[in-house]
Amino acid sequence: xxxxxxxxxxxxxxxxxxxxxxxxxxxxxxxxxxxxxxxxxxxxxxxxxxxxxxxxxxxxxxxxxxxxxxxxxxxxxxxxxxxxxxxxxxxxxxxxxxxxxxxxxxxxxxxxxxxxxxxxxxxxxxxxxxxxxxxxxxxxxxxxxxxxxxxxxxxxxxxxxxxxxxxxxxxxxxxxxxxxxxxxxxxxxxxxxxxxxxxxxxxxxxxxxxxxxxxxxxxxxxxxxxxxxxxxxxxxxxxxxxxxxxxxxxxxxxxxxxxxxxxxxxxxxxxxxxxxxxxxxxxxxxxxxxxxxxxxxxxxxxxxxxxxxxxxxx
Ligand SMILES: [Fe+2]
Ligand SMILES: [Fe+2]
Numbered sequence: 001x002x003x004x005x006x007x008x009x010x011x012x013x014x015x016x017x018x019x020x021x022x023x024x025x026x027x028x029x030x031x032x033x034x035x036x037x038x039x040x041x042x043x044x045x046x047x048x049x050x051x052x053x054x055x056x057x058x059x060x061x062x063x064x065x066x067x068x069x070x071x072x073x074x075x076x077x078x079x080x081x082x083x084x085x086x087x088x089x090x091x092x093x094x095x096x097x098x099x100x101x102x103x104x105x106x107x108x109x110x111x112x113x114x115x116x117x118x119x120x121x122x123x124x125x126x127x128x129x130x131x132x133x134x135x136x137x138x139x140x141x142x143x144x145x146x147x148x149x150x151x152x153x154x155x156x157x158x159x160x161x162x163x164x165x166x167x168x169x170x171x172x173x174x175x176x177x178x179x180x181x182x183x184x185x186x187x188x189x190x191x192x193x194x195x196x197x198x199x200x201x202x203x204x205x206x207x208x209x210x211x212x213x214x215x216x217x218x219x220x221x222x223x224x225x226x227x228x229x230x231x232x233x234x235x236x237x238x239x240x241x242x243x244x245x246x247x248x249x250x251x252x253x254x255x256x257x258x259x260x261x262x263x264x265x266x267x268x269x270x271x272x273x274x275x276x277x278x279x280x281x282x283x284x285x286x287x288x289x290x291x292x293x294x295x296x297x298x299x300x301x302x303x304x305x306x307x308x309x310x311x312x313x314x
Contacts, residue, residue, distance in 0.1 A: 005210070005212075005213050006209070006210050006213065008149065008150075008151050011151045011152065011206065011209075011210070012092070012093065012098065012151065014209055015151075015202060015205060015206060015209070016096065016097055016098065018201065018202055018205040019097040019098050019101055019202065020097040022101075022198050022201050022202060023097050023100055023101050023104070023198075026101075026104075026194060026197075026198050027104070029194065030108070030191075030194055033111075033187055035111050035114055035115035035118065036118075038115060038119070038180070038183060038184040038187060039115070039118045039119055039122055039184075040122060040123070040180055041122060043122055043123060044121070044122040044123075045124065047128060056124055056126075056127050056128055056129070058127075060124035060125075061123060061124050061125040061126070062177075063125050063176055063177075063178075064175070064177075065241070066175065066241050066242065066244075066245040066247070067172065067175045067176045067177070068125065068126055069238045069241050069242065070168070070171075070172040070175060070238075070242050070245075070247045071116065071120060071125065071126065071172060071176070071181075072126060072131065072134065072238070073168075073229050073232060073235065073238050073239075073242065074116065074165075074168060074169055074172055074185075074229075075113060075116045075117060075120065075131075075135075076134060076135060076138045076229055076232050077165070077227070077228050077229035077232070078109065078112040078113035078116060079113045079135050079138060079139055080138060080139055080142075080143045080228070080229075081106065081109050081110060081113060082139070083139070083142045083143035083144075084106075084109070084143060084228070085102070085106045087143065087144070087145040087148065087154075088102050088105070088106075088154075088158075089102050090148075091145075091148070091149070091151060091154055101198070105195060105198075108191055108195070109191075109195075111188075111191070112188050112191065115184060115187075115188065116184070116185075116188070117131075119180075119181060119184055123178075123180075123181075134232070134233065137233055138229075138231075138232055138233070141231060143228065143231070145157075146224065146226070147221070150217070151206075152203070152206055152210070152213060152214050152217035153217040153220055153221055155199055155202050155203040155206060155217075156203055156214075156217050156218045156220075156221040156222075157221050157225070158195070158196075158199045159196060159199040159200045159203050159261050160221065160222075160225060160257055160258060160261055161225075161227070161228055162192050162193075162195040162196035162199060163192070163193070163196040163256075163257045163260070163261060164227060164248070164253065164257045165189075165192045165228075166189045166192035166193050166196065167189075167248060167252055167256055167257060168227075168242075168247060168248045169185045169186075169188050169189040169192065170185060170186060170189040171246065171247045171248065171252075172185055172247055173185030173186055173189070175245060175247055196261075200261055200264055200265070203218075203265065204264065204265050207265055207267075207270060211270055211272055211273055211277050212273055212274050212276045212277030212280070213277075215267065215270065215273060215277040215280040215281050215284070216276065216277065216280040218262070218265070218267060218280070218284065219280040219281070219283050219284040219287065222258060222262075222284060222287050222288075222291075223283075223287055225253075225258075227239070227248075243298070243302075244302055244305070249295070249298060249299075249302075250291065250294055250295040250298045251295040251296075251298070251299055253291070253295070254288070254291040254292060254295050255295075258288070258291065259288075262284075262288075267281065267284065268281070268285075
């Protein structure tokens with residue numbers, strides 16, 4: 001037996017109520033916060049150029065290279081918000097509860113890039129010229145969602161992506177060794193967590209509404225997941241650096257991002273799947289096993305690398 005797939009308009013309409021409820025819930029639990037309170041402004045110093053201050057040098061900041069890389073990747077990812085807004089507005093629409101969410105979410109996300117940039121510039125943590133050039137480069141490329149016209153895949157993607165961003169911000173904050181940065185990124189991470197909950201609840205409702213179609217969407221998204229900043233110039237090298245340092249690695253991706261969301265959806269207990277949905281679920285199980293063994297292989301390689309480096313240092 002196969003079930004007919006619901007089209008995008010039907011899905012949007014059927015989920016409208018769930019959006020309304022979750023928007024209300026979100027607004028009740030989201031705490032107002034002020035980015036300016038998190039920035040140690042008095043530590044700042046004028047740069048060279050127009051105002052004739054001091055040029056940036058790498059000695060200005062005690063950050064490790066990997067902490068610097070992680071902050072840059074996280075900031076550039078946040079910077080591309082106009083493109084993300086375009087993608088979600090085109091898909092969710094700008095009317096009623098869906099539209100209200102799009103605008104509210106965009107407003108919240110807008111704080112993240114602004115606050116992280118303020119921190120980095122005040123603390124002279126990164127080369128400001130290289131950072132601005134990287135931002136121009138990255139934003140000028142734009143971002144195109146891989147699931148552009150597919151509501152269920154998009155909802156599955158953002159459920160994982162918001163949680164991935166949360167984990168990455170949180171671990172980056174710890175990695176800096178600066179309690180001020182850690183506090184700021186923990187605050188940003190708390191926003192990302194609420195975004196994840198919103199999308200996760202929506203997709204959970206979709207799983208009841210259209211189980212086969214939603215199961216397929218989940219499987220496809222787990223199979224092809226990429227971080228939103230994956231097209232940043234030099235991303236692969238930075239991603240490896242971050243994975244080696246434990247800011248975001250495959251183990252965290254599987255155990256702290258993919259699995260908790262799948263568990264919440266109870267994907268392996270969903271009933272009423274047709275053959276289509278069942279085969280998507282079986283593929284998902286295979287993917288999760290592969291992710292697990294890939295993660296273990298990465299951890300083993302990393303342990304060996306660390307042991308080699310220790311021997312060399314000793
Ligand atoms: Fe964000
Ligand atoms: Fe977010």
